[in-house]
Amino acid sequence: MSQILVFNNEVAAAVEAIVDEAKPNGLFIITDTNVRREVLPSLAEQSPAVARACVIECEPGDEAKNLRTLSEIWSRLVAGGCSRSSLIINLGGGVVTDMGGFAAATFKRGVKFINIPTTLLAAVDASVGGKTGINFEGLKNEIGVFREAVAVIISTCFFGSLPREELLSGYAEMLKHGLLDSEEAVDMLLDFPIENCDEPKELLQLLKKSVAVKQRVVEADPHEHGLRKALNLGHTMAHAMEGLALKTGSHLAHGYAVARGLVADLVLSHMKHGFPSERLHSVAAFVKSRYGAPEFTCDDYDTLIQLMRHDKKNIDPETINFTLLAAPGDIRLDSTATPQEITAALDITRDLLGC
Numbered sequence: 189m190s191q192i193l194v195f196n197n198e199v200a201a202a203v204e205a206i207v208d209e210a211k212p213n214g215l216f217i218i219t220d221t222n223v224r225r226e227v228l229p230s231l232a233e234q235s236p237a238v239a240r241a242c243v244i245e246c247e248p249g250d251e252a253k254n255l256r257t258l259s260e261i262w263s264r265l266v267a268g269g270c271s272r273s274s275l276i277i278n279l280g281g282g283v284v285t286d287m288g289g290f291a292a293a294t295f296k297r298g299v300k301f302i303n304i305p306t307t308l309l310a311a312v313d314a315s316v317g318g319k320t321g322i323n324f325e326g327l328k329n330e331i332g333v334f335r336e337a338v339a340v341i342i343s344t345c346f347f348g349s350l351p352r353e354e355l356l357s358g359y360a361e362m363l364k365h366g367l368l369d370s371e372e373a374v375d376m377l378l379d380f381p382i383e384n385c386d387e388p389k390e391l392l393q394l395l396k397k398s399v400a401v402k403q404r405v406v407e408a409d410p411h412e413h414g415l416r417k418a419l420n421l422g423h424t425m426a427h428a429m430e431g432l433a434l435k436t437g438s439h440l441a442h443g444y445a446v447a448r449g450l451v452a453d454l455v456l457s458h459m460k461h462g463f464p465s466e467r468l469h470s471v472a473a474f475v476k477s478r479y480g481a482p483e484f485t486c487d488d489y490d491t492l493i494q495l496m497r498h499d500k501k502n503i504d505p506e507t508i509n510f511t512l513l514a515a516p517g518d519i520r521l522d523s524t525a526t527p528q529e530i531t532a533a534l535d536i537t538r539d540l541l542g543c
């Protein structure tokens with residue numbers, strides 16, 4: 189199914205147009221507590237469709253992206269009489285678009301859904317490309333399906349209430365897209381004043397460019413048989429760090445894990461594919477100044493490596509798969525590293541990020 193991708197700050201008008209066209213039998217909004225408070229009231233004021241929708245509210249954060257919350261969403265859909273002719277709107281960050289997309293894809297074997305991302309991370313990454321799912325047994329996105337939203341409305345108008353940490357979290361995925369694209373893209377991103385950007389149009393343009401990098405890859409390989417593994421740059425390491433945080437009950441925003449995972453992957457890229465040292469250092473300096481040092485120590489390496497053995501790119505748990513780079517834009521899929529190499533890369537990463 190082809191997806192409607194709208195880049196527009198007139199979100200209410202876009203929702204009305206989509207709902208008018210779809211004429212759903214029942215409209216549901218899946219969201220979280222923070223988004224319900226910060227975003228929903230003004231959207232409902234401007235959109236009669238949103239105002240009359242049945243709202244399903246979840247706890248916020250990755251810690252809630254689990255089977256229990258999913259089951260609660262399914263129960264609310266049953267109670268609200270959701271049918272295959274209904275439409276679900278996922279209004280929120282990546283947790284809502286991942287879990288709401290999975291709830292929609294599995295409820296009665298599939299209800300159409302649209303994504304309205306309210307974080308930078310969801311706008312630039314999670315809301316597009318069709319990966320949906322939940323965490324399971326401390327493993328990131330362990331259960332899920334590929335299912336595209338019928339429409340995604342990408343806007344910068346929700347970012348005003350977004351905490352700085354969440355803005356930076358999304359920026360890490362933009363940096364990932366830049367690294368997959370070119371030297372010029374990385375230079376531009378390292379210079380962009382993301383924390384003080386008062387030009388929504390300029391930011392929307394940057395989002396468009398970033399999403400285009402993802403869209404090109406997803407169109408070529410929607411179900412990650414090959415090229416799509418590129419979008420997992422930094423994520424073998426990042427998901428292990430997030431798994432560790434889930435184990436210890438500490439909060440770690442996905443993008444913070446990705447930022448540090450990118451540095452660790454660039455270290456491995458340098459070791460294994462000659463990724464330029466100056467570029468590694470410029471990215472590491474940026475990550476250190478914005479995201480700070482990672483929380484793990486050398487005592488956590490065994491746990492991290494054990495978590496990496498569950499990475500979805502692996503063919504077997506003995507061989508840990510990474511997406512690496514020989515240079516920005518020069519992608520090396522299916523690179524592997526031994527536990528010794530990973531340990532060395534983690535040591536260097538901690539040095540670079542100032543542990």
Ligand SMILES: NC(=O)c1ccc[n+]([C@@H]2O[C@H](COP(=O)([O-])OP(=O)(O)OC[C@H]3O[C@@H](n4cnc5c(N)ncnc54)[C@H](O)[C@@H]3O)[C@@H](O)[C@H]2O)c1
Pocket residue numbers: 220221222223226227248249250253280281282283284286306307308309310313314315316317318319320328329346347349350351354357358361441442443
């Ligand atoms: N499917 C994919 O391709 C994909 C890509 C990247 C990340 N992800 C997943 O996305 C999740 C991370 O997404 P995220 O960073 O958006 O986190 P999130 O959904 O947890 O949102 C971050 C926080 O911001 C709050 N929030 C959201 N919008 C707000 C707004 N406009 N104003 C104020 N607060 C707001 C949320 O309530 C939450 O507390 C992770 O689970 C990650 O695995 C999926």
Ligand SMILES: O=C(O)C(=O)C[C@@H](O)[C@H](O)[C@H](O)COP(=O)(O)O
Pocket residue numbers: 313317319328329361412416419420423500
């Ligand atoms: O869209 C993709 O493909 C990605 O890998 C994007 C990632 O940023 C995202 O975090 C994704 O959820 C990771 O997927 P997973 O399959 O490694 O769990």
Ligand SMILES: [Zn+2]
Pocket residue numbers: 313361423442446
């Ligand atoms: Zn990610």
